[in-house]
Amino acid sequence: MLFRRVALGTILASLACGVLGTPLTAQPAPRETAAQKDARMAWWRDAQFGMFIHWGAYSVPGGVFHGERVGGIGEWIMNSSKVPIPEYEQFARAFNPTKYDAEQWVRTAKDAGMKYIIITSKHHDGFALFDSKVSKYDAVDAAAYHKDALKALAEAAHRQGMKFGVYYSIMDWHHPDAQAPSTPNYNSRDFKNPNFNRYVETYMKPQLKELLTQYPAIDVLWFDGEWVADWSDEQGRQLYDWLRAIKPGLIINNRVGHSRAGMQGMSKNPDAPGDFGTPEQEVPAIGLPGVDWETCMTMNDTWGFKSFDDGWKDTRTLLRTMIDAASKGGNFLLNVGPTPLGEIPAESVARLREMGKWMRENGESIYATSASPVAAPAWGRYTSKPGKVYAHVFDWPKDHKLALTGLTAKPKAAYLLADKKPLAVEQVGEGFVVTLPNVAPSSIASVVVVEMQ
Numbered sequence: 001m002l003f004r005r006v007a008l009g010t011i012l013a014s015l016a017c018g019v020l021g022t023p024l025t026a027q028p029a030p031r032e033t034a035a036q037k038d039a040r041m042a043w044w045r046d047a048q049f050g051m052f053i054h055w056g057a058y059s060v061p062g063g064v065f066h067g068e069r070v071g072g073i074g075e076w077i078m079n080s081s082k083v084p085i086p087e088y089e090q091f092a093r094a095f096n097p098t099k100y101d102a103e104q105w106v107r108t109a110k111d112a113g114m115k116y117i118i119i120t121s122k123h124h125d126g127f128a129l130f131d132s133k134v135s136k137y138d139a140v141d142a143a144a145y146h147k148d149a150l151k152a153l154a155e156a157a158h159r160q161g162m163k164f165g166v167y168y169s170i171m172d173w174h175h176p177d178a179q180a181p182s183t184p185n186y187n188s189r190d191f192k193n194p195n196f197n198r199y200v201e202t203y204m205k206p207q208l209k210e211l212l213t214q215y216p217a218i219d220v221l222w223f224d225g226e227w228v229a230d231w232s233d234e235q236g237r238q239l240y241d242w243l244r245a246i247k248p249g250l251i252i253n254n255r256v257g258h259s260r261a262g263m264q265g266m267s268k269n270p271d272a273p274g275d276f277g278t279p280e281q282e283v284p285a286i287g288l289p290g291v292d293w294e295t296c297m298t299m300n301d302t303w304g305f306k307s308f309d310d311g312w313k314d315t316r317t318l319l320r321t322m323i324d325a326a327s328k329g330g331n332f333l334l335n336v337g338p339t340p341l342g343e344i345p346a347e348s349v350a351r352l353r354e355m356g357k358w359m360r361e362n363g364e365s366i367y368a369t370s371a372s373p374v375a376a377p378a379w380g381r382y383t384s385k386p387g388k389v390y391a392h393v394f395d396w397p398k399d400h401k402l403a404l405t406g407l408t409a410k411p412k413a414a415y416l417l418a419d420k421k422p423l424a425v426e427q428v429g430e431g432f433v434v435t436l437p438n439v440a441p442s443s444i445a446s447v448v449v450v451e452m453q
């Protein structure tokens with residue numbers, strides 16, 4: 001149990017926090033006007049498409065424990081195999097990504113058309129990818145790597161003009177004050193750790209402050225693991241205000257609170273803290289006007305690297321899911337699970353490259369668009385901008401006649417985004433029909449731009 005020694009700083013901070021359990025309450029963040037919130041969220045809303053990165057000590061076993069393949073998502077191997085902490089710490093010690101090229105990762109995301117990156121600074125296993133002064137359980141002090149893996153990526157993202165954020169797990173299976181008494185059944189929704197507040201005040205908040213003050217490029221905080229019984233919406237609200245007081249322009253997801261309605265991802269409680277909802281592995285059935293949300297999704301069946309997981313989704317599925325999310329006013333955060341050596345799996349790179357090709361030709365129909373003004377047509381999806389509707393045609397009509405289902409206003413003009421050639425639009429009954437060329441520009445989604453009066 002090498003790394004569980006609590007740093008001296010931590011004891012001092014706990015004394016500073018006065019009676020254990022009474023958190024240092026932050027001054028509530030100044031209530032911002034709707035216009036101020038719009039300004040703060042603008043880049044995020046326009047970005048639409050980001051890269052999620054799950055990487056850490058769990059990447060080392062890659063889903064295999066004692067020679068056995070372990071089911072379930074790779075980053076949960078500590079819980080799935082009930083790995084005793086001293087044994088799991090060996091994975092942290094072995095973390096040494098000699099092939100890690102942060103600039104290359106950012107280029108891969110950029111070439112895919114992604115506008116922001118969110119990486120796991122600390123997942124449920126408690127291992128930090130950054131150099132934390134309140135913990136020895138990180139990539140600098142605990143791992144053979146002995147370098148700050150997060151700093152390299154933050155700086156590369158900054159250099160390449162890519163927005164950057166970090167994932168941080170409130171649940172911590174390694175810290176004695178956060179662990180569930182049911183350890184090694186690490187994941188508990190029922191039990192409470194009597195010292196959880198000390199973990200919050202002397203470990204979690206100091207780490208979050210480190211991230212926001214030592215890594216200037218952090219624009220988003222993506223919380224997770226908020227379902228532990230020790231956490232509440234009230235604590236989430238206080239943490240939200242405390243973080244925004246440190247970094248007013250910060251964007252924070254709704255998992256800072258405690259009332260997320262499962263994988264559907266929205267908060268049950270209307271005044272729950274957080275700036276955007278987080279559906280996971282799914283896209284809401286319909287748009288949610290006025291609500292910011294972001295679907296996160298894996299490319300295969302795991303977030304963290306698994307050496308044998310070949311459940312890869314094809315590029316068509318990934319692109320159409322992104323378009324579906326955009327058509328309902330949501331962002332799409334697509335995950336990669338790098339190897340322990342620090343390489344993004346080839347299957348992920350190939351799909352990202354193909355997505356990038358489509359985004360270079362059709363990005364206008366995604367970035368800075370809003371939800372479709374009408375229900376999804378049978379043949380595809382709509383996204384919109386002032387004066388324009390983008391028809392994303394998944395199924396090219398055999399008769400080359402595209403009925404602009406739901407659009408009642410007479411279009412001014414229509415053309416394919418791929419070649420800008422004008423297309424004939426005629427009124428048929430109440431609706432309008434565009435005559436398409438014989439061949440679809442894309443087998444995944446061909447975009448027809450409809451200019452409205």
Ligand code: FHN
Pocket residue numbers: 073075076224225280296303
């Ligand atoms: O338990 C985590 C899981 O490991 C992964 O990080 C996903 C990503 O959104 N979130 C949790 C499951 O809801």
